[in-house]
Amino acid sequence: MRRLAACAALFLTVQAQAQIRPQAFGLPNGLRVVLLEDHERPLVRACLHLPLDPETNARPGLAAMALRVLGQSDAAAVRIGDFEQLLAGAGIELTPALRADGLSWSLLTRSRDQDLALGLLADRAFRSVLDTATLETERLAYWRETERLEASPRAKLRAVLEPDQTLQAPSLESLTTLSFEELLAFDARVLRPDRAVLVLHGDLGLEQAKRLVYLSFGTWTVSSAPHAPPHAPTTAPAAPSSLPKAAPAAPPPATPSVAPVASPQPVRINAPGALPRALAVALEPEDLDREARALLALLLPGDPALFPARIRIEGLDLVAALDGEAQASPAATEALLLERLQALRQRGFTEADLRQAKAAWSAGRALAGLHPEALVGEALDEARGRGTSPARMQALTVEGLNGALRRWLDPARLKAGALGAPRS
Amino acid sequence: MRRLVLLLLAALGLNAQTLRLEEVQERRLANGARLLVVERRGLAAFHATLVFRGGRAEESPAMAGATDLLARTLYGSTWPEDLDTAKGNGSLDALLKEEEGLLESLRLERLRQRKDPEAVSQLPALGANLWTLHEAVRARFSASPLADVYTARGGRQAATPGADALVVEAELPATDFEFWCRTEVQRLATLQLSRFSEARAALVAELRARGPQSLGLLQGAALPGHPYGRDLADHLPALEAMRRSDLQAWARTTCRPDRLTLVVVGGLGMDAVLPAVQRHFGALPSPPAAAAAEDPLLPEIPADLGDRRIQAAQGGAPRLLVGWRIPPRSHRDHLALRLAARLLGGPSGRLVQRLVRQKLLAQSAEVLMDVPGGRLPGLLVVDLVPAEGHSLAEVEGALHTEILRLQQESIPADEWQRALTQIDVEMLRTEDEPAALARGLGMAWVEAGDWRQAEQEAQRLRNTGPEAVQAAARIWLGPSHRTTLWLQAGSEESQDPLEAETARVLKALAASRIQDLAQREHLVAEGLRQLRMLSVEERRRTLKLLEAQLAPEKR
Numbered sequence: 001m002r003r004l005a006a007c008a009a010l011f012l013t014v015q016a017q018a019q020i021r022p023q024a025f026g027l028p029n030g031l032r033v034v035l036l037e038d039h040e041r042p043l044v045r046a047c048l049h050l051p052l053d054p055e056t057n058a059r060p061g062l063a064a065m066a067l068r069v070l071g072q073s074d075a076a077a078v079r080i081g082d083f084e085q086l087l088a089g090a091g092i093e094l095t096p097a098l099r100a101d102g103l104s105w106s107l108l109t110r111s112r113d114q115d116l117a118l119g120l121l122a123d124r125a126f127r128s129v130l131d132t133a134t135l136e137t138e139r140l141a142y143w144r145e146t147e148r149l150e151a152s153p154r155a156k157l158r159a160v161l162e163p164d165q166t167l168q169a170p171s172l173e174s175l176t177t178l179s180f181e182e183l184l185a186f187d188a189r190v191l192r193p194d195r196a197v198l199v200l201h202g203d204l205g206l207e208q209a210k211r212l213v214y215l216s217f218g219t220w221t222v223s224s225a226p227h228a229p230p231h232a233p234t235t236a237p238a239a240p241s242s243l244p245k246a247a248p249a250a251p252p253p254a255t256p257s258v259a260p261v262a263s264p265q266p267v268r269i270n271a272p273g274a275l276p277r278a279l280a281v282a283l284e285p286e287d288l289d290r291e292a293r294a295l296l297a298l299l300l301p302g303d304p305a306l307f308p309a310r311i312r313i314e315g316l317d318l319v320a321a322l323d324g325e326a327q328a329s330p331a332a333t334e335a336l337l338l339e340r341l342q343a344l345r346q347r348g349f350t351e352a353d354l355r356q357a358k359a360a361w362s363a364g365r366a367l368a369g370l371h372p373e374a375l376v377g378e379a380l381d382e383a384r385g386r387g388t389s390p391a392r393m394q395a396l397t398v399e400g401l402n403g404a405l406r407r408w409l410d411p412a413r414l415k416a417g418a419l420g421a422p423r424s
Numbered sequence: 425m426r427r428l429v430l431l432l433l434a435a436l437g438l439n440a441q442t443l444r445l446e447e448v449q450e451r452r453l454a455n456g457a458r459l460l461v462v463e464r465r466g467l468a469a470f471h472a473t474l475v476f477r478g479g480r481a482e483e484s485p486a487m488a489g490a491t492d493l494l495a496r497t498l499y500g501s502t503w504p505e506d507l508d509t510a511k512g513n514g515s516l517d518a519l520l521k522e523e524e525g526l527l528e529s530l531r532l533e534r535l536r537q538r539k540d541p542e543a544v545s546q547l548p549a550l551g552a553n554l555w556t557l558h559e560a561v562r563a564r565f566s567a568s569p570l571a572d573v574y575t576a577r578g579g580r581q582a583a584t585p586g587a588d589a590l591v592v593e594a595e596l597p598a599t600d601f602e603f604w605c606r607t608e609v610q611r612l613a614t615l616q617l618s619r620f621s622e623a624r625a626a627l628v629a630e631l632r633a634r635g636p637q638s639l640g641l642l643q644g645a646a647l648p649g650h651p652y653g654r655d656l657a658d659h660l661p662a663l664e665a666m667r668r669s670d671l672q673a674w675a676r677t678t679c680r681p682d683r684l685t686l687v688v689v690g691g692l693g694m695d696a697v698l699p700a701v702q703r704h705f706g707a708l709p710s711p712p713a714a715a716a717a718e719d720p721l722l723p724e725i726p727a728d729l730g731d732r733r734i735q736a737a738q739g740g741a742p743r744l745l746v747g748w749r750i751p752p753r754s755h756r757d758h759l760a761l762r763l764a765a766r767l768l769g770g771p772s773g774r775l776v777q778r779l780v781r782q783k784l785l786a787q788s789a790e791v792l793m794d795v796p797g798g799r800l801p802g803l804l805v806v807d808l809v810p811a812e813g814h815s816l817a818e819v820e821g822a823l824h825t826e827i828l829r830l831q832q833e834s835i836p837a838d839e840w841q842r843a844l845t846q847i848d849v850e851m852l853r854t855e856d857e858p859a860a861l862a863r864g865l866g867m868a869w870v871e872a873g874d875w876r877q878a879e880q881e882a883q884r885l886r887n888t889g890p891e892a893v894q895a896a897a898r899i900w901l902g903p904s905h906r907t908t909l910w911l912q913a914g915s916e917e918s919q920d921p922l923e924a925e926t927a928r929v930l931k932a933l934a935a936s937r938i939q940d941l942a943q944r945e946h947l948v949a950e951g952l953r954q955l956r957m958l959s960v961e962e963r964r965r966t967l968k969l970l971e972a973q974l975a976p977e978k979r
Contacts, residue, residue: 040464041856081781088772089842091849110849140812141787144741151738154633274633302501303569307562308622323629349569356570364578366468366597370690370858 022379023206030194031217034379035209036201038372044114044202046107047376048125049384052166053189057100061142061170065178066186067096067103068138073130075123083120092117094124100164100283100316103190106373111203115212122216126191132180143175153271153419160267161415163283163317193220197383201376267417268330276324276420278334280341282413284316285404290386291393292404295357298364299349309340318408330418338416345409348402358393448865448875449694451701455710456682459701460865460875463693464858470601470690471858474592474608475866477683481587481651481722481800487666488659489627490674491585496623498611498675499583499592502573505565506616507607519561520618524668526554527621531665561618573607587652587797589870590678593859598691605704612708615675620668628664631657638738638745638911639805643796645734646747646803646907650725652796658935680711685869689858725749725801731903735910741787743911744816746823747795747803748901753871758798759884760896764830765793765804766843767893774826775806785822787811798871804901816910831898835890844885851882922963927952929970936975 023035056063074080087094090113095106105124109117146169149156159169170178198217200209284293300311300318309322320341324333349357368374381387407413451459480491505516530550537545570576579596596604640655647653656663686705688697729749750761768775769791779786787809795803810819854860868878930951934944955963 041852043852043856081777084771085842088770088846089838091842091845093849108849108853110852144787148741271633275629277629277633298575299569302572302575304562304565304567304571305569323626353569356568356576360570360576360578362578363597363600367578367580367595369467370469370471370595372856 020201020375022382024383025206025210025213027193027214027218027220029218029220029222030192030196031213031220032197032383033209033213034197034199034383035204035206036199036375036379037205037209038201039203042111042203044107044109044111044117044200044204045372045376046118046121046201047104047199047380048107048121049102049104049197049199049380050125050190050192051102051195051384052100056186056190057164057166059178059182060165060168060174062178062182062186063098063103063166063190064170065135065138065142065175066183066190067098068142069130069134069183070124070128071096072134072138073128075120075129076127078123083123086116086120090116092120094121098167100166106376114204115215118212118216122220125196126193126217126220128187130180130183130187135180135183139175139178142170143172146170146175153269153274154277157267157269157277157279157417157419158281158319160269161279161281161417163281163413163415192222193217194222197380199376199379199383201372201379266331266334267415268422269417269419270422271419272421274420275326276328276330276333276418278322278324278330278337278416278418280320280334280337280414280416282318282408282410282415284318285407285413288404288408289392289396289400290381290388291396292401294361294388294393295354295396295401296405296408298357298360299353300344303344305344305347306340309337324418324420330420333420334416334418338411338414341409341414342411345406348405349398351398354396354398354401358396361388361393362390448879450875451694451698453681453702453706455706455708456680456684457705457708458685458869458875459698459705460685460687461692461694461697462687462689462858462861462865464690467598467691467858469595469597470688470692471862472594472596472604472689473687473859473862473866474594475685475687475863475870476590476592476679477588477685477870478678479586479588479590479797479870480654481797482678483651485659486662487670487674488654489656489663489666490671490678491590492627492656493620493623493663493666493671494675494678495583495585495590495592496627497617497620497671498615498679499581500619500623501571502581502607502611503565503571503618504573506618507573507610507614516561516564516616516618519557519564520616520620520668523554523557523561523621526550526557528667530554565618574604577603579604587802588799589867591863591866593862595859601688601692601697602700602704605700609704609708612679615672617668617671617675620671624663624666628660631660631663638736638743638807638909639795641734641736641911642745642747642805642907642909643803645732645909646729646749647725647801648729650723650800652725652800652802681705681708682711685866685875687862687866689862722800729904729907732907733910734907735912737912741809742816742913744808744810744819744823745805745909745911746808746820747805747907747909749801749905749907750794750804750900752800752802753794753798753868753877754873757896757900759881760888760892761804761900762793763843763847763885763888763893764897764901765791766846767830767835767839768806768826770846772842774830775808775823778826779808779819779822780811783822784811785814786819794871798867803907816912820908827897827901831894831901835893840890847885854878922960922967923952923955926955926963926967926970929967929974932974933970 020036020038023037024033025035026032052063072080075083078086086092091110092113093106093108094117097104097106105121107117107121149159149169162168198213200213204212297313300306300313303311306320309320311318311320313319320337322333322337322340324330324336328336368378378387447462449461449463451461453459478491480488483490530547533546533550536543537547565571574581574594574596577596577600579594579600581592581594583590583592594604594608634657637655637657640657643653644655645653684705686701751757767773769789770776773789773791775786775789775791779789788807789809790807792803792805792807795805806823808819808823810816854864864878865875869875871877927948930948931944934947938944938947955966958966
């Protein structure tokens with residue numbers, strides 16, 4: 001009896017103090033699952049991540065459109081309205097996201113509703129029923145959103161400079177030529193369990209998690225045929241009459257998703273009355289060392305060499321901005337920004353900078369516990385082989401760091417542009 | 425044995441319950457500052473939120489933008505040079521005072537040049553002096569990329585200006601708690617504001633680039649003459665004339681300890697937190713008794729404003745925004761209105777389900793509460809984008825039908841339960857995330873006068889019935905509290921150029937004389953209507969006369 005009491009006390013102490021250790025398992029269909037068990041509060045978080053393929057990356061707007069259509073489609077035998085009522089009735093939050101490296105759904109639910117929540121996530125991921133009517137509705141809504149960019153010169157400049165084709169705002173032509181068959185093909189190519197990673201965090205144990213994941217995702221198969229209603233037309237529909245007419249369809253570009261070439265024409269956004277502002281955007285090189293990336297994210301935003309320009313990291317993009325003086329032209333502002341970036345690239349960082357950044361990175365790891373969603377993100381990165389390792393961080397040299405900086409700020413990789421009043 | 429198992433299960437169950445008052449520990453320092461601590465064992469870091477009550481609502485017209493500037497200059501970064509004035513050669517403060525004088529001379533010289541363009545300009549000389557001075561100031565700062573003392577320790581900090589408060593959030597490893605206390609107090613004691621001129625220029629540029637905001641237009645019309653209805657873009661001259669010393673003086677009254685609540689959530693208990701907080705924050709000087717007692721005088725929002733309407737043009741899709749003036753968070757009807765907003769808004773709410781999905785009248789529907797704040801009477805806003813082929817009038821009619829239904833028809837049990845569940849999940853989430861919990865406690869103190877309000881609202885929710893929501897909707901969501909904004913799709917560029925220019929000049933003239941946006945809109949519309957009756961030549965002459973009344977920089 002006394003031993004049992006001691007065990008119970010130890011269990012409670014360990015439960016309160018122990019670090020959350022990831023536990024991994026898989027399903028026969030190839031789905032990889034990571035569990036972060038934490039019973040502090042009756043909540044469960046999940047993130048299902050699916051990487052995009054080169055074919056999707058080569059088609060601007062396809063992934064974004066697919067995610068929109070999936071979000072408005074019926075799932076399994078549940079109509080979209082009922083699907084949303086089921087989510088809302090249990091207070092389940094299901095949020096889609098798209099980044100250059102993949103699409104994902106994040107889920108938050110009370111632990112008492114975890115069965116329902118994971119079932120609905122599975123329905124959305126591989127039992128969505130695509131139909132042409134939803135495609136047309138979303139096509140129009142997407143175009144309206146793109147048009148709304150016109151109202152904000154800053155947002156428009158940022159969108160025009162987006163280096164990753166997956167995330168670029170679609171042109172009218174690419175939007176009107178996007179066919180239902182392409183959506184079905186996307187569904188079959190991307191939404192497959194053998195490429196997916198599911199991270200679970202919160203108030204559920206390992207056995208419970210295995211049972212739940214097996215029940216919800218066990219029937220997901222690699223060769224899943226596109227889910228289309230029997231009456232779905234197989235030809236590409238004409239653009240709806242409410243969309244402006246585009247030029248005849250061109251085949252999708254065969255370029256890779258990242259086309260880091262300096263634009264031949266300067267990007268200029270006309271903004272009468274606005275002060276000049278230059279922007280330069282560079283997508284993270286695919287082979288960039290994760291540790292170097294983590295340190296650059298610490299070092300670049302505060303570097304005084306960039307003054308008065310500012311730099312920040314947005315997703316996979318490095319974004320530098322400079323607000324010019326009233327009398328400066330947009331072109332001069334852009335030239336000054338690029339000059340600052342190249343000066344920084346040439347200068348690089350010192351051993352002392354590297355040492356300080358490593359210390360800051362190590363200390364900052366303690367902060368992850370303050371953000372349950374960051375813990376999920378870290379576990380996901382780890383499972384995808386994109387996590388940062390303390391051992392590799394320790395081994396990173398200043399040459400490695402500066403090499404990464406030079407690659408990221410390579411002039412051929414930077415896309416730059418400016419907004420301001422046109423000069424007569 | 426069975427009892428032990430039950431005990432064990434009960435202990436595990438307790439862990440899974442929602443926030444309890446006893447989890448929050450409170451202390452009051454002698455100088456008036458409040459401290460709230462929520463310990464999360466097992467965390468090796470802490471989240472700290474400083475909430476300074478005040479915010480944009482307490483800015484006088486001459487200090488419009490002060491909260492935003494303070495967030496950028498005082499809390500934009502944490503550099504050692506800003507914390508210790510004795511560091512380096514000479515005084516940084518003296519250089520910054522010199523900069524203030526030069527900036528003011530430049531501003532006055534620009535005004536003089538506009539009035540008398542023929543006069544010999546001092547601008548180049550003043551500009552050169554300022555450049556040299558800026559170089560001297562910059563030379564005093566560290567050239568290290570990790571000069572920010574929090575970033576160098578793996579931490580981060582952000583400040584958010586709001587209508588009711590300035591909220592500063594920091595996160596650091598638990599071992600740095602004492603360091604954080606010392607740094608924050610040094611910051612408040614020094615009030616260096618070394619990046620004042622850059623921050624002000626950036627804020628002015630942002631406001632100019634932003635153009636009119638739809639929500640800002642609605643606030644201006646619904647809350648005329650009140651700081652909640654103010655659009656900063658209308659106060660650019662005041663912002664440009666603000667000096668560093670003005671902001672320092674304002675910060676001394678706003679960032680007083682009696683207006684501060686400090687919330688710490690993380691791996692530190694009260695035993696670890698209180699001594700360091702007392703040592704550092706406790707050393708901040710107490711405000712004079714008279715200053716601590718006085719409440720800022722804020723203008724009342726007239727209750728008899730009636731049903732107001734305005735129209736404006738902007739790029740993109742047309743939009744309908746309807747705002748109802750609602751009571752502050754401390755009012756007994758506020759919680760019922762929060763539930764009403766929950767029933768109407770969100771993907772499962774009535775507006776999306778009926779107007780977007782069933783009737784296909786709208787593309788999107790969104791409901792916002794407490795715009796721009798909850799300490800004083802604010803707005804409940806519905807934002808609707810009509811679907812293709814449907815007019816703003818149709819959508820507005822459908823919205824009013826839904827409001828009437830909410831007021832008159834009984835609320836189905838499943839819909840009611842759904843709204844309660846969503847709020848329950850929202851509260852659980854807030855409790856789970858240290859940043860959200862700290863902010864929630866701090867804002868409850870600001871908006872309702874007591875941090876316990878966050879917990880008490882959860883209790884009251886369980887005792888609120890659908891009838892209370894309907895009663896509150898009948899009182900507050902009626903035409904007498906309503907303001908409607910129609911945002912037309914056409915831009916002003918599509919107008920006749922002469923009319924567009926006349927409209928611009930009339931708006932600028934009206935902006936300098938009339939604060940009430942609805943009255944201003946009415947005056948401009950009436951003026952344009954009358955001018956259309958004149959010949960083109962007469963209209964041109966009238967335009968010239970009107971332009972002559974404008975300040976030179978606005979012509």
